[in-house]
Amino acid sequence: MGLRKRISIGFMSLVALLFFAVAISVAELGRLRSDAREIVDAGKRGNDLAAMMMSGLQKQNSAILRMVATEHITPDSEYDEGKKEFENAYAEAMEVMIHGTDLDAVTTAEENYRSVVESYLSPAPAPITNDSTGMLEPFRPDAKKFLEEYLPVYYSLDEAVKRYMASPQSSIARRTAMVEDNAYRTITPSIITLLVAILVVLMFHFFIDIYYIKPVLRINKSLEQYLATRVPFAPKVDGENEISGLRDNIEKLIELQKSKKA
Amino acid sequence: MRLHVVLRFIGMVLLFNAAFMLISAIISYTNGIDSGFTPLMLSTLLTATLGLFPMIFVRRTRQITSKESYAIMIGAWLMSCLVGTFPYLMWGEPFTFTNAWFESVSGFTTTGSTILSNVEALPDSLLFWRSSTHWLGGAGVVIFSLVILPSFGKARSTITSVELSSLARDNYRYRTRKIVEIICLVYLGLTATSTLLFKVAGMDWFDAINHSFSVVSTGGFSTKNASLAYFDSALIDWIAIFFMLICGIHLGVIYATVTGKKNNIFRLEISRYYLISTIVACLVITLSLTISGEYDSFGESARYGFFQGISMVSTTGFATADANVWPPLALLVIILLGIQCGCAGSTSGGIKADRIVLAGKLIKQNLVQQQHPTAIMRTKIDGITQEREVTNYAILYIVLFVILVIIGAIVNTACGMDLGTGFTAALTWMGNVGPAFGSMGSFDSFAALPEFAKLFGTLLMLLGRLEIFGLLQLFLMKWWV
Numbered sequence: 001m002g003l004r005k006r007i008s009i010g011f012m013s014l015v016a017l018l019f020f021a022v023a024i025s026v027a028e029l030g031r032l033r034s035d036a037r038e039i040v041d042a043g044k045r046g047n048d049l050a051a052m053m054m055s056g057l058q059k060q061n062s063a064i065l066r067m068v069a070t071e072h073i074t075p076d077s078e079y080d081e082g083k084k085e086f087e088n089a090y091a092e093a094m095e096v097m098i099h100g101t102d103l104d105a106v107t108t109a110e111e112n113y114r115s116v117v118e119s120y121l122s123p124a125p126a127p128i129t130n131d132s133t134g135m136l137e138p139f140r141p142d143a144k145k146f147l148e149e150y151l152p153v154y155y156s157l158d159e160a161v162k163r164y165m166a167s168p169q170s171s172i173a174r175r176t177a178m179v180e181d182n183a184y185r186t187i188t189p190s191i192i193t194l195l196v197a198i199l200v201v202l203m204f205h206f207f208i209d210i211y212y213i214k215p216v217l218r219i220n221k222s223l224e225q226y227l228a229t230r231v232p233f234a235p236k237v238d239g240e241n242e243i244s245g246l247r248d249n250i251e252k253l254i255e256l257q258k259s260k261k262a
Numbered sequence: 263m264r265l266h267v268v269l270r271f272i273g274m275v276l277l278f279n280a281a282f283m284l285i286s287a288i289i290s291y292t293n294g295i296d297s298g299f300t301p302l303m304l305s306t307l308l309t310a311t312l313g314l315f316p317m318i319f320v321r322r323t324r325q326i327t328s329k330e331s332y333a334i335m336i337g338a339w340l341m342s343c344l345v346g347t348f349p350y351l352m353w354g355e356p357f358t359f360t361n362a363w364f365e366s367v368s369g370f371t372t373t374g375s376t377i378l379s380n381v382e383a384l385p386d387s388l389l390f391w392r393s394s395t396h397w398l399g400g401a402g403v404v405i406f407s408l409v410i411l412p413s414f415g416k417a418r419s420t421i422t423s424v425e426l427s428s429l430a431r432d433n434y435r436y437r438t439r440k441i442v443e444i445i446c447l448v449y450l451g452l453t454a455t456s457t458l459l460f461k462v463a464g465m466d467w468f469d470a471i472n473h474s475f476s477v478v479s480t481g482g483f484s485t486k487n488a489s490l491a492y493f494d495s496a497l498i499d500w501i502a503i504f505f506m507l508i509c510g511i512h513l514g515v516i517y518a519t520v521t522g523k524k525n526n527i528f529r530l531e532i533s534r535y536y537l538i539s540t541i542v543a544c545l546v547i548t549l550s551l552t553i554s555g556e557y558d559s560f561g562e563s564a565r566y567g568f569f570q571g572i573s574m575v576s577t578t579g580f581a582t583a584d585a586n587v588w589p590p591l592a593l594l595v596i597i598l599l600g601i602q603c604g605c606a607g608s609t610s611g612g613i614k615a616d617r618i619v620l621a622g623k624l625i626k627q628n629l630v631q632q633q634h635p636t637a638i639m640r641t642k643i644d645g646i647t648q649e650r651e652v653t654n655y656a657i658l659y660i661v662l663f664v665i666l667v668i669i670g671a672i673v674n675t676a677c678g679m680d681l682g683t684g685f686t687a688a689l690t691w692m693g694n695v696g697p698a699f700g701s702m703g704s705f706d707s708f709a710a711l712p713e714f715a716k717l718f719g720t721l722l723m724l725l726g727r728l729e730i731f732g733l734l735q736l737f738l739m740k741w742w743v
Contacts, residue, residue, distance in 0.1 A: 001318070009318050013311060024304070185354040189304055192348055196308045200315055203269065207319040210266060239321055 003212065003242040010204045014197060021193035028186035049093045050165035053106070056086030057161060061154055064117065068143045074121065086110075093164075109160035113153040120146050215243040223250060268333045270320040275338035275402075276313030279345055280306050282394040286349070289468075290387030298387035301352030309345045336728065336736055339402060343367045343724075346395050353388060360713045367720040369395025371727035372403065372609055374482020374579040374696030375719065377709045381487050386468060389485045393472040400479025400609040401449055403727065405442060441514075448513040448520075452478045456505045463497040477505045480609045482579030482696035488705065490569075491582040499565055499582055503572050510576035510604025511536065531644045536575075536605050536615040543595050544571035550592040567592065575599040577610040579696020581704030593699065597686065600695050611694030611726050613663050617656045619643065624653055662730050667692050670722050677715035691722035 001009075059082025063075040090110065093103055218235035226233040233254050237244045287302035326334070346366030350357040357365070361377045368375045369392055378384070384392070453474050460470035472485045486492035490502055508516060511533050519526035527533045548560070548567035557563045566583045573580045574596050585596055603612025620641065627639045641648045670688025675681060683700030687708075690698045697704040708716065725733050 006318055010315075013315060017308075017311065020307070185352070188354070189301075189352050192351060193304075193308060196312055199312060203315055206269075207266065207316070211319055 007208070007212075010200075010208070013200055014204065017193055017197040017200060021190045021197065024193060025187070025190040028189065032183060032186050046093070047165060049089045050161060052089035053086050053093075053161045054158075054165065056082045056084070056089060057154075057157060058082065059085065060117075064150065068147065071143070103164060106157070106160045106164050109153070109157040113157040116146075116149050116153045120150070211239065211241065212243060215247070219243070219247050219250065226254065263327070263329055263333060264323075266316065266320045267323050267326060268330055268337060269316040270323070271326070271334040272337045272341055273313040273316040275334075276309050276341060276345060278398065279342055280309040280313055282398060283309060283349065283391060286387045286391040286394065289390050290385065293386050296385035296387055298349065298353060298385040298391070301349045302387055302391060304352055305345070305348035308348060312341075312345065332732075332735070335402070335405075336732060339370065339399075339724070339728065342395075342398065342402070343370050343720075346370060349388060349391050353384075356709065360716050361709070364708065364716045364720055365392070366395060367723050368696075369481070369483065370399035370402070371694050371723040372396050372399045372479045372481040372577070372611070373691060373694040373723045373727075374476070375690065375698075375723075376483065376707050377711075377716070379707045379709050381484065386485075389472060390468075392483050393475040393481075393485070396479040396481030396483055397453070397475040399727075400481065401446070403479075403609045405445060444517050445513050448517045449478065451520075452505065452509060452516070456501070459501045459505075460498065463501055464495055465493065465498065469493075473502070474505075476580070477502055477578060478509055478609070480506065480509050480576045480578045480604070480611075480694075482573075482577075484580065489581045491705075496565055499569050502580060503568050506572045506576040506578045506580070507537075507540065509578075510540075510572075510608050510610045512605045512607030514607055515605075532605055532616050532619055535619050539602070539615070540572060540575050540599070543575070543599050544568045546595050547571050547588075547592045550589045550595075554589040554592075556588060570596055571599055574695060575603060575610075576608075577603050577612055577693055577695045579690070579704075581697060584703060584705060586699055586703045597689070597699070600686075600689060600693055603693055603695075611692075613660055613693070616643075617660055620648065620653055620656045621660055624657065659730065663692060663726075666722065666725060666730070670718070673718050674715060677712045677718075679711075679715070687719070688722060691719045692726040694723060694726050 059078050060075075061082075063077075063079030063082065066072075067075040067079075090106065093106075215235065215237040218237070222231075222233050222235040225231040233251060235247055237247050283302050283306040287299055287306060290296045290299035290302060343363070343366045346369060347357075347359070347362035350362035350365055351359065356377065356379075364375070364377050367373075374396070381389070456474035456477050457467075457470045460473055461467060465473065469485050472483075473490070475481070476483050482489075484490060484492075490498060511527060515525065515527055515530060515533050518524075519528075527537070544564075544567055547570065548564045551557055551563035551567050552560050557566060569580070569582050570585050570588075572578075577600070585593060588596075601613060602618050603614055604610030606614050606616045620643065623641050623643070627641060631637060631639055641653050667685070667688045670692060671681075671685040674684030674687050677684075679687060679702070680700055683698055683702050686700065687698040687702055690696060697706070702708055702711075708719070711719070
């Protein structure tokens with residue numbers, strides 16, 4: 001391999017390493033940016049979903065309270081509408097698992113709420129005989145007893161949804177800490193690549209020095225000494241390359257000059 | 263010394279490291295590209311660049327001086343430890359630089375101490391790289407002690423000279439290349455056999471390969487948090503016991519035994535002493551466990567006692583039981599085994615059986631000399647007279663080893679460890695054993711140590727691995743000129 005090729009490979013290696021370091025940095029920064037964007041989006045979406053759950057819960061609550069107050073057997077359509085709204089928001093939150101721990105609390109509270117409401121609403125009340133009229137009338141469970149069970153689970157679910165709504169604040173701090181860790185990871189490959197590049201620079205400098213610069217200086221010094229004092233021209237050059245070729249050619253030139261003089 | 267030639271050879275070693283990083287990355291790829299893929303691929307590229315660069319400029323050289331070979335080995339070791347940190351650092355938590363350096367040095371020096379509290383959290387590819395550092399380090403150890411040290415003058419070849427009672431008499435008839443071939447053959451043979459037996463005993467291929475890397479290099483890294491105890495198999499335990507015991511013996515003697523040569527394991531003084539002392543010590547541990555009622559039967563006590571004892575003497579550091587809760591006598595014998603360790607020319611660390619035998623003979627000789635002051639006494643091992651320079655070096659080594667352990671214990675206790683843990687941690691690092699006792703036991707990690715203690719630990723590991731003087735020479739610049 002020739003002098004030009006070796007030096008070119010040396011420089012190309014350095015350029016490649018530096019390019020590599022920059023490329024890794026850009027790629028990792030892109031990932032970090034998308035992580036940050038994800039946090040913001042997740043926070044926003046979490047708030048939206050919590051608001052939907054709250055709205056759904058309010059609709060269900062209004063429908064149930066109306067049902068109890070008007071002594072109806074089943075709640076009106078707003079109950080189904082609210083239930084659907086709540087379930088959709090909940091399902092989406094589960095799917096993206098935003099603020100996991102707080103969502104677990106919603107899950108538990110929702111299960112309790114659903115259990116109390118469903119047991120009140122189904123199975124469909126069987127008609128019973130009215131003692132005074134002797135007619136079959138639909139059974140109405142004790143509304144007061146139901147409300148005693150219903151209100152705590154409702155407040156519990158309401159509280160859980162509110163906590164879920166507030167959770168983006170705490171979760172952002174958690175996720176920001178994760179991003180901070182990722183930021184450390186992001187710069188590590190680039191730092192390592194730069195360190196390797198520094199080692200390569202040091203080696204490159206060392207090799208250029210011992211294989212090319214020092215021999216050229218030796219040849220120059222030896223030539224100067226030859227010209228000044230006729231000290232034999234014999235610089236030490238390791239290996240076989242263009243520099244040793246230069247030395248050989250100078251030796252030949254000297255020999256030629258000597259033979260011409262003779 | 264020709265630094266450029268040294269750099270070329272170190273580059274070749276780095277290429278070996280890069281090859282194993284690439285294999286680890288391939289494992290990641292076959293596992294559906296786990297989280298270790300990118301760190302390992304990047305590390306492969308960077309390590310290969312570092313390894314290949316000197317080859318662009320430096321021509322192939324066949325003749326190297328002993329000083330150059332020494333520099334190559336030390337440089338290769340340190341550079342391997344450095345590039346070994348790359349995959350860990352790029353993988354991220356819990357690998358800070360100190361932790362990654364600790365894990366890498368512990369791997370390449372075949373110590374087996376870890377900062378990981380949850381080994382199983384690492385992807386398979388990184389676990390494989392972790393075991394590979396043991397295997398590569400183990401190969402380096404034997405080449406260092408069998409090829410580099412003997413070529414380096416009487417005083418520094420002491421440990422090998424002692425062991426020359428066995429292989430070296432044969433070895434010196436061979437050329438260096440032949441010795442390296444024999445070492446590689448034995449090393450590969452032991453790895454392949456242990457892998458196969460672990461597989462037959464019930465491990466999957468991945469665990470079998472990783473554990474065989476650890477056993478043959480007497481390292482101690484496992485792919486499981488509970489080490490070999492995870493498998494809870496008597497067969498696996500006894501296979502590991504056999505290979506740990508064998509791998510504590512000079513690889514050349516193993517070769518001589520397998521090829522039916524005269525200088526086999528059972529005839530040579532050092533290997534005979536190693537086997538007998540180990541078996542007696544393990545029997546003491548077993549009896550102690552039986553008498554204390556730690557295990558239900560003698561068989562159970564033998565299984566755990568022999569495993570723990572041989573794991574310690576071979577400096578492997580695997581665990582199947584928490585020896586911390588064992589009777590004091592068993593614990594003391596285990597610690598003593600960790601001071602003596604295996605034979606020179608093996609991958610084990612510590613003072614080594616060879617020096618213990620030599621020291622014993624010197625004590626006996628001095629006692630006789632006191633009775634017969636004018637007598638001319640010679641220290642012989644397997645009929646070979648050991649020169650005064652050699653015996654002095656062995657004693658000096660033992661003294662220096664003890665001094666360094668004491669310094670290590672002082673530093674560790676100053677860093678907040680209790681006395682028992684601090685002492686055994688220093689001992690385990692100097693002897694390249696792995697786990698300590700007390701709060702840093704077989705199933706614990708060194709994660710909680712302060713950064714300084716971890717860095718100091720890596721210094722002790724390197725000092726122990728490079729036979730103390732090997733590393734100290736690095737700091738004597740005048741010596742290199």
